[in-house]
Each structure stands twice: as C-alpha cells, then as structure tokens.
Amino acid sequence: MDNNDFIFGTRAIIEAINNNRFIDKVLIKKGLDNELFAELFQLIKQHSIPYQLVPVEKINQITRKNHQGVIAFVSAVEFYNLENILPGLFESGKDPLILVLDHITDVRNFGAIIRSAECGGVNCVVIPEKGMARVGSDAVKTSAGAIYNLPICKVRNLNTAIRFMKDSGVKIVSATEKGDKLYTKSDMTVPLAIVMGSEDKGVSGTVLQLSDEQLKIPILGEIASLNVSVAAALMIYEAVRQRN
Numbered sequence: 248m249d250n251n252d253f254i255f256g257t258r259a260i261i262e263a264i265n266n267n268r269f270i271d272k273v274l275i276k277k278g279l280d281n282e283l284f285a286e287l288f289q290l291i292k293q294h295s296i297p298y299q300l301v302p303v304e305k306i307n308q309i310t311r312k313n314h315q316g317v318i319a320f321v322s323a324v325e326f327y328n329l330e331n332i333l334p335g336l337f338e339s340g341k342d343p344l345i346l347v348l349d350h351i352t353d354v355r356n357f358g359a360i361i362r363s364a365e366c367g368g369v370n371c372v373v374i375p376e377k378g379m380a381r382v383g384s385d386a387v388k389t390s391a392g393a394i395y396n397l398p399i400c401k402v403r404n405l406n407t408a409i410r411f412m413k414d415s416g417v418k419i420v421s422a423t424e425k426g427d428k429l430y431t432k433s434d435m436t437v438p439l440a441i442v443m444g445s446e447d448k449g450v451s452g453t454v455l456q457l458s459d460e461q462l463k464i465p466i467l468g469e470i471a472s473l474n475v476s477v478a479a480a481l482m483i484y485e486a487v488r489q490r491n
Contacts, residue, residue: 252383255314257283264290269322273298276316323387329400345440347373354380358389359476365393367483373400419458421450426463435486443479
C-alpha cells in the first residue's frame with residue numbers, strides 16, 4: 248500500500264477531515280477513549296465517514312508508527328451522490344449508461360474496468376461502501392488516470408441503489424453465466440445499468456433478483472468464465488455498438 252493512501256494519528260486525521268480530504272474509511276482501535284478521540288469521532292459521524300472498530304494488531308499491520316489507535320484511508324477521488332447524478336443525466340437529455348460493480352475486490356480489475364468504462368462513455372460507476380477494492384493510488388495507476396474523468400458513486404446499500412435506478416426508469420441488466428439471454432440480444436439503447444459481479448461469487452443473488460435481465464456472454468472454451476474486467480468491457484462496448 249502506498250503511504251499516500253493513509254493518514255495515521257488522531258490530530259492528523261482531524262485536520263484532514265477539516266481540510267476536506269476525501270476519507271474512504273477510518274479504522275479505530277477497539278476500546279479507544281480519550282478527549283481528542285471524542286472530537287475525531289464526532290467529526291466522523293458528522294461527515295458520515297465509514298469507520299470500523301478493529302483490534303490494534305490490524306492497524307499495526309498497516310503501520311508501526313505512532314498511530315494512536317486510528318488510521319484513515321484516503322480516497323484518490325471525490326465520491327458523488329447517485330441521487331444527484333441520475334436526475335442530472337436525464338435532465339441533460341441523455342439515456343444514462345451506468346456501471347454497477349457488485350463487490351469487485353481486486354484493484355487491478357477495478358482499475359481496468361474504470362478505464363474501459365471511461366473509454367466507452369459510461370456516465371457514472373456505482374460501488375458499495377463496503378467490500379470493494381480501495382480507490383487509492385493503485386486504482387489511479389491501473390485505470391491510467393481514467394478514474395479522474397468518471398463520477399464514482401459510493402452507496403451504503405447496493406440493493407437500495409438499484410431499486411432507486413429502476414424507479415427512475417433505468418433498465419438493470421446483470422452479467423452472469425446463469426443468464427438465459429445472450430448479451431447481444433438485449434436492448435441497450437434505453438437508460439441502462441450494467442451490473443458486474445465479484446471475481447469469486449459473481450453478481451449476488453439479491454441483485455440478480457432485482458435485475459430486469461440476466462445476460463450471458465458465450466464461453467466456447469474449457470474455462471468457465473472470463474476475467475471480470477474483460478467481461479465488463481464486452482458489455483460496455485455492446486451498449487456502445489447499439490447506441491452508435
């Protein structure tokens with residue numbers, strides 16, 4: 248992990264929050280209780296910053312320096328609010344093309360997907376607050392900087408976000424080997440959200456149930472599935488093909 252991806256020490260994190268640094272998540276040693284930490288914790292709550300109570304050993308694995316029981320991961324980009332982004336896309340006369348990443352954990356896959364999404368004209372990417380690859384310097388490098396050009400919307404609950412998109416008139420399609428329809432046979436010219444699942448489990452069951460269509464990419468060889476970044480590029484560029 249790059250040292251620029253995290254800040255340690257109570258006062259340093261307080262200053263970072265007060266100076267509008269993009270804080271991804273804060274790890275807090277279990278049982279921590281002092282006056283300065285109380286000030287930090289109030290700021291964390293006030294700014295709705297995700298936090299996790301962990302054993303001190305977990306923090307020590309990241310840094311052995313004087314962390315005072317707290318470490319903050321810094322995001323490379325500002326996160327956007329889906330409830331603000333989506334209406335703006337419709338108001339601008341666009342048929343939105345949205346990419347939803349259901350717990351992609353490998354930062355190289357994440358960066359490659361972002362690069363394809365930016366090249367393919369995706370309007371925004373939706374990711375869950377927990378269980379995702381970190382949006383730090385490694386993500387910037389593997390996306391070749393594309394992450395700076397594409398709004399990333401971080402949501403607390405992926406199912407809730409998908410319901411919001413459906414209620415707004417967006418068609419939800421999930422890429423899955425369990426799909427009953429070829430991805431080239433889906434109408435992708437309409438307002439669309441493409442869901443790509445995690446490397447090991449694919450799209451989660453609840454998200455599949457919410458999807459309007461479950462789409463499969465044909466596999467003709469012996470290996471059961473494509474790498475998720477390759478599959479995402481195929482899905483995105485099928486939408487590009489149909490729309491152009």
